[in-house]
Amino acid sequence: xxxxxxxxxxxxxxxxxxxxxxxxxxxxxxxxxxxxxxxxxxxxxxxxxxxxxxxxxxxxxxxxxxxxxxxxxxxxxxxxxxxxxxxxxxxxxxxxxxxxx
Numbered sequence: 001x002x003x004x005x006x007x008x009x010x011x012x013x014x015x016x017x018x019x020x021x022x023x024x025x026x027x028x029x030x031x032x033x034x035x036x037x038x039x040x041x042x043x044x045x046x047x048x049x050x051x052x053x054x055x056x057x058x059x060x061x062x063x064x065x066x067x068x069x070x071x072x073x074x075x076x077x078x079x080x081x082x083x084x085x086x087x088x089x090x091x092x093x094x095x096x097x098x099x100x101x
Contacts, residue, residue: 021061021064022055022059022060022061024055024058024059025058027053030053031095032088032091032095034052034092035086036086052089077093077094081097
């Protein structure tokens, strides 16, 4: 089971690194989990579970792949919690902010 979990974490990090927008340190433990319905290209919806890991950003890169397709913005914690559509993700963001105080 541990090997499967490590492989899953590695895949998530690999997916994240595809964007290569920021450099930093990913936390060792998930700070929460939320669910959402993902719409597939064929119109079907699939229920997805997302584990959220903290990321200490050390540098934002000046250019990256997919830069023309993606927009980056920095938010205050309160604004970030309001900007996301998933209520559970909003709660995770707010709880992270409380742990940093």
